Amino acid sequence: MTATADKTAIRVALWRALHVQADPLPHVFDDELGARLAAPDADWRSRPDMDPATSARARASIVARARFTEDLVVEQASRGVDQYVILGAGLDTFAQRRPEGAGAVRVFEVDQPETQEWKRRRLSELGYGIPSSLRLVPVDFEQEESWWTRLTEAGFDPARPAVLACSGVTMYLTEDAVAQTLRQAAALAEGSTLAMTFMQPVELVDAQERPARQGVERAARADGTPFRSFFGPDEILALAKEAGFRHAEHISAGDLAARYFADRTDGLRPSTIEELLLATT
Numbered sequence: 476m477t478a479t480a481d482k483t484a485i486r487v488a489l490w491r492a493l494h495v496q497a498d499p500l501p502h503v504f505d506d507e508l509g510a511r512l513a514a515p516d517a518d519w520r521s522r523p524d525m526d527p528a529t530s531a532r533a534r535a536s537i538v539a540r541a542r543f544t545e546d547l548v549v550e551q552a553s554r555g556v557d558q559y560v561i562l563g564a565g566l567d568t569f570a571q572r573r574p575e576g577a578g579a580v581r582v583f584e585v586d587q588p589e590t591q592e593w594k595r596r597r598l599s600e601l602g603y604g605i606p607s608s609l610r611l612v613p614v615d616f617e618q619e620e621s622w623w624t625r626l627t628e629a630g631f632d633p634a635r636p637a638v639l640a641c642s643g644v645t646m647y648l649t650e651d652a653v654a655q656t657l658r659q660a661a662a663l664a665e666g667s668t669l670a671m672t673f674m675q676p677v678e679l680v681d682a683q684e685r686p687a688r689q690g691v692e693r694a695a696r697a698d699g700t701p702f703r704s705f706f707g708p709d710e711i712l713a714l715a716k717e718a719g720f721r722h723a724e725h726i727s728a729g730d731l732a733a734r735y736f737a738d739r740t741d742g743l744r745p746s747t748i749e750e751l752l753l754a755t756t
Contacts, residue, residue, distance in 0.1 A: 480593055482698060483643060484565030485513045489525060490534040491541065496520075497527040498743060503735045504538035504545075509566040512597045532684065532746035539731040539745045544640045544670045545569060547753075551638050551668060552580050558637035560626065561585060562656075563644040566594070570609040581608055583631055585622050588613035623659050636666035636756075643749070646674040646695075646702040653704055657718035661756060669720070669754045676705045681747045688748045708750070715754045726751035 488509030495507055497520075510519075524530060548559050548569070557580050561567050564584035584591070591613045598604060605611065610629045614622045627633060639660050645653050653673075660669045680688045692702050706714070708725040715723035728745040736744055 480513060481565060481587075481590060483700075484590070485515070486524060487537055487643065488513045488566040489515060489519060489522075490530065490537045493520065493525055493527065493530070494534055494538045498534075499741055501738075502538075503535070504542045506541070506568055506572060508568040508571055511601060512566050512568070512594065514597070531743055533687070533748070535736070535743050536728070536731075536745040536749060539735050540642055540670075540672060540749075540751060542735055543726065543731060543751065544638075544642065545573065547668060547670055548580065548638050548640075549573075551636075554666075556636045556638060556666065556668075557581060558631060558635060559583065560631065560637055560639045562622065562639065562641040565590070565643075570606055571598070571603050574606070581610065581630070583610045583612050583626055583629060585612045585614055585626065588615055633662075634664055636664045636668075639663065639667065639669045639671075641669070641671040643672055645671060645706075646704060646749075647700060648703055650704045653706075654714055654718065657714055657720075657754075660754070661715075661719035663756050665756050667756045669715075669752070671711075671752045671754070672749050673706045673711045673752060674702065674704075674749050675747065676707060679707050679747070684746060684748055687746075691748070711752050715752060719756075720754040721756055723752065723754040726753050 491504060491506040492510035495502055495505055519525060559569070559580050560583045561569075562585050564586045567584060570582045586594075591611045595605060595611060610631075612622070612625050612629045614620050614625045616622075631637070641656070645656075648656070660667075677685055677688050695702050708727070712723045712725060727750050728747045731745045731751075
């Protein structure tokens with residue numbers, strides 16, 4: 476079953492589950508459902524990339540960005556924003572885990588057609604099905620299909636504000652493609668918000684994390700999915716402003732640590748390898 480799911484999406488889902496299973500309370504983010512969708516082998520926790528010690532900062536980043544994004548969705552929903560778009564949704568489970576939030580918010584998951592079909596089948600097998608609040612939006616990025624066109628065809632209303640999340644995607648795109656995505660996002664209705672991760676150049680990563688950053692880049696290249704773009708905070712903020720966003724803010728690993736990890740005694744902290752852009756129209 477996992478052969479038809481993206482390797483990175485599976486790793487993210489397993490790290491989310493590992494946080495719940497291996498890290499002490501309080502948990503920053505509680506999601507074991509993604510791992511159930513992935514249906515890994517029984518010994519998945521013995522995988523080298525699942526080692527609780529060596530994967531700690533990457534795992535912390537994954538759960539921090541997920542918590543930040545879902546907090547944003549809930550906050551915006553309280554203000555009447557009822558559309559949530561996830562670019563490169565992978566094994567995201569917001570619609571299943573947060574029915575009280577998802578019931579008032581229409582969720583649009585954008586991903587490759589084969590990933591969407593696989594996910595549809597797995598949700599059915601686990602007894603969840605596809606709730607009325609969820610739209611799976613297949614987009615063949617390799618054929619350069621327009622995610623914006625497919626999104627509106629799926630019922631997204633461009634005249635109403637939305638939250639748009641794009642996590643773990645930009646490093647696989649060229650700088651031109653990232654700029655184009657930002658321009659499309661900036662065209663969302665006034666009052667919309669974008670939360671997008673970006674990978675930093677190695678010289679901006681904490682010194683102790685640079686070997687891990689270089690190792691991840693080598694592994695991506697070996698998997699046939701090389702990283703194509705890296706941004707410093709000033710660069711991504713400039714791109715967002717040029718794209719037309721009214722306001723843009725850098726959310727650093729330190730910001731996430733202060734927000735979600737301040738009272739922890741186990742030393743768990745987010746990585747500086749990938750950080751966040753928060754922008755509003």
